[in-house]
Amino acid sequence: MQPLGNPNVSDPVDQSNESDQVNQPNESSQVDQPNESSQVDQPDKPDKAGQPDEPDFPVGDTGRGLSKILRKLKEDINCGWDEATYAIGGSVKVKAEPGPKVCPPIVIRWDTSNPTRLGPPKVSLPLDASLSESFQKLVHECQPATFAKEGEEVYNEEYRKAGKLDETAFSTNFCPYSLGIVDTIAQALLPTMLDAGLVKEKARGVRAELYKLNIYSGPSGKFKAHVDTPRAQSQFGSLVVCLPYGHEGGALVVRNKKGSATTFDWGSLPTDSIQWAAFYSDCEHEVLEVNSGHRVWIGVNCTHSYAHTANPKDHLLPFSLKGFDFILYEVFRALGLKPKAVPLLHDSRYDYDDDDEDEYCDDFDWPRYDAWPQDTLGERFQSTVVDREGVYEGGDLDERDMWGQTWMRRVAWLDGNPKRYKEKALMFMAYGNDVGSLEIMYSSAAIVAWLPPTQLDSDSENTEVSSEEAYYDEDEEDQYDEEEESDENVNGSDEEDVKGEALEKAPNGASDEGPETEVKANEQTTPVLDSGHNKIQGVKNEFDAK
Numbered sequence: 001m002q003p004l005g006n007p008n009v010s011d012p013v014d015q016s017n018e019s020d021q022v023n024q025p026n027e028s029s030q031v032d033q034p035n036e037s038s039q040v041d042q043p044d045k046p047d048k049a050g051q052p053d054e055p056d057f058p059v060g061d062t063g064r065g066l067s068k069i070l071r072k073l074k075e076d077i078n079c080g081w082d083e084a085t086y087a088i089g090g091s092v093k094v095k096a097e098p099g100p101k102v103c104p105p106i107v108i109r110w111d112t113s114n115p116t117r118l119g120p121p122k123v124s125l126p127l128d129a130s131l132s133e134s135f136q137k138l139v140h141e142c143q144p145a146t147f148a149k150e151g152e153e154v155y156n157e158e159y160r161k162a163g164k165l166d167e168t169a170f171s172t173n174f175c176p177y178s179l180g181i182v183d184t185i186a187q188a189l190l191p192t193m194l195d196a197g198l199v200k201e202k203a204r205g206v207r208a209e210l211y212k213l214n215i216y217s218g219p220s221g222k223f224k225a226h227v228d229t230p231r232a233q234s235q236f237g238s239l240v241v242c243l244p245y246g247h248e249g250g251a252l253v254v255r256n257k258k259g260s261a262t263t264f265d266w267g268s269l270p271t272d273s274i275q276w277a278a279f280y281s282d283c284e285h286e287v288l289e290v291n292s293g294h295r296v297w298i299g300v301n302c303t304h305s306y307a308h309t310a311n312p313k314d315h316l317l318p319f320s321l322k323g324f325d326f327i328l329y330e331v332f333r334a335l336g337l338k339p340k341a342v343p344l345l346h347d348s349r350y351d352y353d354d355d356d357e358d359e360y361c362d363d364f365d366w367p368r369y370d371a372w373p374q375d376t377l378g379e380r381f382q383s384t385v386v387d388r389e390g391v392y393e394g395g396d397l398d399e400r401d402m403w404g405q406t407w408m409r410r411v412a413w414l415d416g417n418p419k420r421y422k423e424k425a426l427m428f429m430a431y432g433n434d435v436g437s438l439e440i441m442y443s444s445a446a447i448v449a450w451l452p453p454t455q456l457d458s459d460s461e462n463t464e465v466s467s468e469e470a471y472y473d474e475d476e477e478d479q480y481d482e483e484e485e486s487d488e489n490v491n492g493s494d495e496e497d498v499k500g501e502a503l504e505k506a507p508n509g510a511s512d513e514g515p516e517t518e519v520k521a522n523e524q525t526t527p528v529l530d531s532g533h534n535k536i537q538g539v540k541n542e543f544d545a546k
């Protein structure tokens with residue numbers, strides 16, 4: 001599938017007044033990354049060698065046509081992810097004479113501990129020879145740049161060797177708005193919502209906030225691979241601006257979650273332009289070693305709201321969907337599937353990753369634990385709920401209903417495992433025979449589309465009961481059905497009818513009927529919420545930048 005509506009990176013240039021050029025950065029695909037597409041959430045029956053059974057989705061003979069379509073869709077989505085834009089870059093010529101498509105020399109003034117009578121020190125880049133002493137002073141007066149590791153600020157030149165000035169310690173005339181950079185980022189990284197009904201200016205706009213000046217000096221200035229700690233809940237990306245000062249090396253390498261890499265190598269370019277790159281916050285990136293000179297860099301946060309457990313009244317999904325998530329949402333909508341962006345509550349009390357547990361299931365011909373119906377869809381996003389009373393181990397938790405309301409069954413996951421991106425949803429004490437323990441339930445954001453039942457589904461008279469169905473005892477099954485019937489409809493009344501009809505068939509029919517629900521895990525962009533999240537496809541990622 002071509003990523004529909006995915007802006008061509010060269011388009012924004014034509015439309016932008018002043019941004020000179022959008023680079024087509026070197027793109028390379030890292031073959032050694034684990035292939036996400038083979039990591040299907042496979043609740044059914046992974047075969048003994050760990051290879052997915054045919055077909056990918058939990059369907060039997062009756063639903064094989066549908067399964068094929070879903071499998072193709074999943075493949076395309078995974079390709080789409082690889083091809084979708086996650087980082088863009090450009091350059092703007094610096095000229096003293098004002099004019100379109102040019103940037104004035106960048107002036108930096110900063111607070112100094114050694115003031116002179118001449119006022120705050122300043123430099124102008126490209127460097128005016130008369131200010132070269134000032135430039136040395138700037139390099140000298142930068143603070144050592146730290147990074148956040150396990151919640152602490154750490155200085156370790158092995159990982160990051162750079163100087164920094166915080167945003168309160170300097171000022172500059174650099175303005176990404178007036179240079180058209182912010183518009184370009186908005187066009188390339190946040191595709192336009194074409195449908196008038198979905199336009200919500202507040203949510204789609206990009207706000208650029210200057211936050212830091214860094215100098216990576218050669219030899220050996222660098223910042224090893226990391227994912228930035230979001231500086232605001234609404235941050236969706238970072239803009240880095242390399243100011244015109246000669247240096248060699250210091251390329252910026254940005255990797256998306258699928259392991260594709262984009263390199264911005266500005267070291268050998270003439271110093272008559274500023275160079276910039278913008279990328280999504282969840283991209284891992286690194287600054288390779290600077291061999292000589294000074295790489296002077298200004299960091300800008302790009303924000304809008306996306307964190308899915310932000311204050312409920314502030315939550316802006318689906319308006320704040322970005323990139324490929326947004327494109328998929330639009331495609332589902334164009335197909336009339338009425339997609340929703342909803343929270344998915346994962347009940348960690350039923351997490352059993354243990355191989356022994358799986359063997360136990362095999363012995364009894366039960367489905368693997370990860371196939372148990374432990375996930376529910378909520379209706380709206382909300383903040384973390386803390387239950388102060390607690391529950392008896394395994395018991396029902398009233399608050400759970402606030403979060404998850406529709407049990408998830410017969411779902412075709414189209415984008416790997418959604419639980420990689422999760423936030424705390426519910427916290428409570430669970431009491432049992434032991435002293436009690438603090439339990440946490442997490443939620444993820446998901447895009448959900450309900451497929452109408454197929455002709456094949458309704459023709460099916462399959463009365464065989466699969467092992468998965470066999471697991472549900474009648475009481476529990478009733479309980480789920482009741483919940484499904486009484487639950488508020490997360491998808492509007494039409495979809496509820498369709499879903500209800502399809503689910504009703506489940507107790508009698510084999511679970512391998514065609515799935516009527518498909519879900520695409522949403523790539524939640526508030527990236528550093530739990531340690532699990534940061535393990536992006538095996539890419540080394542030991543710390544977060546501050």
Ligand SMILES: O=C(O)CCC(=O)C(=O)O
Binds near residue numbers: 223546
């Ligand atoms: O200098 C750059 O290009 C990126 C720096 C960076 O990744 C950071 O400060 O977090």
Ligand SMILES: [Fe+2]
Binds near residue numbers: 227285545
């Ligand atoms: Fe960074």
